Amino acid sequence: xSAIEKTDVVIVGSGFGGSIPAYHLAAGGAKVVVLxxxxxxxxxxxxxxxxxxxxxxxxxxxxxxxxxxxxxxNCVGGGSVVYFAAMPRAPKFVFDRHGSIGRRMWPAEISRxxxxxxYDRVDESIPVSKQDWTDVSYAGGLWAxxxxxxxxxxxxxxxxxxxxxxxxxxxxxxxxxxxxxxxxLTNYLPAxxxxxxxxxxxxxxxxxxxxxxxxxxxxxxxxxxxDYRIHTGSGVIEAKIVIIAxxxxxxxxxxxxxxxxxxxxxxxxxxxxxxxxxxxxxAIIDEDRVREVLGxxxxxxxxxxxxxxxxxxxxxxxxxxxxxxxxxxxxxxxQLYFPPGLGTILAQAPGGEEPRWFGAEKKxxxxxxxxWLTIFLMTEDDNxxxxxxxxxxxxxxxxxxxxxxxxxxxxxPTANTLRGWALADADCKAIIEKDGxxxxxxxxxxxxxxxxxxxxxxxxxxxxxxxxxxxxxxELRDHEGIFVTDSASVPGxxxxxxxxxxxALAERAVPGIVRALQDRGVDVKYxxxxxxxxxxxxxxxxxxxxxxxx
Amino acid sequence: MASEEEVQVLTLEAYADTIVPGEKRFPExxxxxxxxxxxxxxxxxxxxxxxxxxxxxxAGLPYLVQSLNDHAKSYxxxxxxxxxxxxxxxxxxxxxxxxxxxxxxxxxxHPEKEGWVSLALFCNMAYDTAPHRHTAEALAAGHPGLLxxxxxxxxADGLWRFPKFSYGRKLADLHPDTTPSGSPA
Numbered sequence: 001x002s003a004i005e006k007t008d009v010v011i012v013g014s015g016f017g018g019s020i021p022a023y024h025l026a027a028g029g030a031k032v033v034v035l036x037x038x039x040x041x042x043x044x045x046x047x048x049x050x051x052x053x054x055x056x057x058x059x060x061x062x063x064x065x066x067x068x069x070x071x072x073x074n075c076v077g078g079g080s081v082v083y084f085a086a087m088p089r090a091p092k093f094v095f096d097r098h099g100s101i102g103r104r105m106w107p108a109e110i111s112r113x114x115x116x117x118x119y120d121r122v123d124e125s126i127p128v129s130k131q132d133w134t135d136v137s138y139a140g141g142l143w144a145x146x147x148x149x150x151x152x153x154x155x156x157x158x159x160x161x162x163x164x165x166x167x168x169x170x171x172x173x174x175x176x177x178x179x180x181x182x183x184x185l186t187n188y189l190p191a192x193x194x195x196x197x198x199x200x201x202x203x204x205x206x207x208x209x210x211x212x213x214x215x216x217x218x219x220x221x222x223x224x225x226x227d228y229r230i231h232t233g234s235g236v237i238e239a240k241i242v243i244i245a246x247x248x249x250x251x252x253x254x255x256x257x258x259x260x261x262x263x264x265x266x267x268x269x270x271x272x273x274x275x276x277x278x279x280x281x282x283a284i285i286d287e288d289r290v291r292e293v294l295g296x297x298x299x300x301x302x303x304x305x306x307x308x309x310x311x312x313x314x315x316x317x318x319x320x321x322x323x324x325x326x327x328x329x330x331x332x333x334x335q336l337y338f339p340p341g342l343g344t345i346l347a348q349a350p351g352g353e354e355p356r357w358f359g360a361e362k363k364x365x366x367x368x369x370x371x372w373l374t375i376f377l378m379t380e381d382d383n384x385x386x387x388x389x390x391x392x393x394x395x396x397x398x399x400x401x402x403x404x405x406x407x408x409x410x411x412x413p414t415a416n417t418l419r420g421w422a423l424a425d426a427d428c429k430a431i432i433e434k435d436g437x438x439x440x441x442x443x444x445x446x447x448x449x450x451x452x453x454x455x456x457x458x459x460x461x462x463x464x465x466x467x468x469x470x471x472x473x474x475e476l477r478d479h480e481g482i483f484v485t486d487s488a489s490v491p492g493x494x495x496x497x498x499x500x501x502x503x504a505l506a507e508r509a510v511p512g513i514v515r516a517l518q519d520r521g522v523d524v525k526y527x528x529x530x531x532x533x534x535x536x537x538x539x540x541x542x543x544x545x546x547x548x549x550x
Numbered sequence: 551m552a553s554e555e556e557v558q559v560l561t562l563e564a565y566a567d568t569i570v571p572g573e574k575r576f577p578e579x580x581x582x583x584x585x586x587x588x589x590x591x592x593x594x595x596x597x598x599x600x601x602x603x604x605x606x607x608x609a610g611l612p613y614l615v616q617s618l619n620d621h622a623k624s625y626x627x628x629x630x631x632x633x634x635x636x637x638x639x640x641x642x643x644x645x646x647x648x649x650x651x652x653x654x655x656x657x658x659x660h661p662e663k664e665g666w667v668s669l670a671l672f673c674n675m676a677y678d679t680a681p682h683r684h685t686a687e688a689l690a691a692g693h694p695g696l697l698x699x700x701x702x703x704x705x706a707d708g709l710w711r712f713p714k715f716s717y718g719r720k721l722a723d724l725h726p727d728t729t730p731s732g733s734p735a
Contacts, residue, residue: 050679052604089733130732133720144721154722158732167711309712318725318734341679358569360586370700399606
């Protein structure tokens, strides 16, 4: 047994929730090993190609559940590599949400105001940029003009994109070939490596157990680099502290599988999953009407015909992010792009008879694909997702060699969630169909259930042990030394893209993890600057009780 | 009746053609029903994709084919439709009936839904994504689905770049409560 490798911290997953503590803890002096189940790719590996086996299927994961399918990252950098890089902060009212538990579901100590210094740290570290109208794609511009025509506002979203490098290729779901997207591969991870952190790709953590000295033994399988259905070996590593940041679709599964060895898990592990209230609508744009009504045209003479041009979302309507509205009636409507395949199968032909997701009528709208405008609705759901029995390994029974799997998540939308979706659908329709600009239909939920690109809350922070798996410090209840710092820790739907909030919470969790390491005799300090050396964010948080330790 | 292999090909082609219908390839084409103008999923390479074992669906195809034909036989009996026996039962169904049966098989609650949805997913992708081929090569070779979508060829190095991407002007007022960081308040 003396051959077992030991380290101070094992971090499971390398997305926002893993990379951020990896950097800070390594910079502070801890020995950090990051285990990532997916491959390690760099800019030149990111293909513009839909071929099975290209980066698109290597780095991306689609897990079908019962009533909910989850899309996420599967590579070093995790979700930050495949996401669309919209980085708004969550509106104030979100932190006062009650959701399904009848009282505030966020910890009392967290509000938008108290989270601002942590948002600022992320803002400086990524860095996040505000966008101007000249950065906005045709699709975003069209959505803005349609909102304006309905007397509504529209905002270019803050993004983690270097727009000077961006080619508007709309391939960012397959990773960014031009390093324009500021994924974790461009900031926290290289900084963590520079401070000695080790990152091990194709290491899929399956379960944890306790060691006799109060630490944890982490069991992992080695994954074949081409066919993820094949496991090529296994191993163990021991650590004083384990940080689980495998994503809201995988973190609870690892903990559930560890229950036999670790003892009973808190009730909130694998419950209260939220799909961020997400839903999509596809509008088929009438170019003649857009020219006449909105006065839009491109320099090259076309009016729109630009579905394929851009960089994910660029413009959002935030009119319904109004704290005076009742819960479940607040949402944002954001222009978005999805590539063919995932972005076409669930789209429905507007009008006509069911089924509208396949057949001759669907083929007709595919011919108009370049005139599609996709609108992404982020509403308030009811945290109704529950994870069933874990699969033997990973978080899914893998079907395809990459990307597609069948997972244990069950999600039956409540009346609150369904009503929120209906309100947002109707609002979207009123805006985009006004004066004949387009015909719109929501994506069907009948084929793979609802779907989310922003899984949340399956192992959440909170004050109430009955409804939250984690203490407000992100430490797992009843299991000292295990922390969860990813999307699973976010208490509920945010009504906006969650990456900025996930990252801010991970930043906020780090000082507590440093203290936990110090308590276990590790010589580690908190106080690293931003990955590029900037110090404004550090200065601001250094006065907070959380950091000062008061 | 055709060989087992022919039954599989005809049946899967008919299923793919139900998801993305196309015009008949030749006058006596039975698998492709001719329910829509232009090439559909079959001509786009649905069978090439289904037979590519990276999908994870290939090994299950014989079972799906047998089950689909069993369902087609029961369905025809149920709606009192007389079907030819010289082709597999699903192939013998006219397009509208194939469509009705696939609708039933992919509805929430159907015990075999998952298999039929997976099959539909890959048939659809063969047409609009062509994941069995390099995208740039498929486009250059005139892949019917990618062309129908209006997909443009990439630059000479195989990468897509769109130097013109924006209307370049203000098109709406910002939300009045936008914070200095560009976020909602």
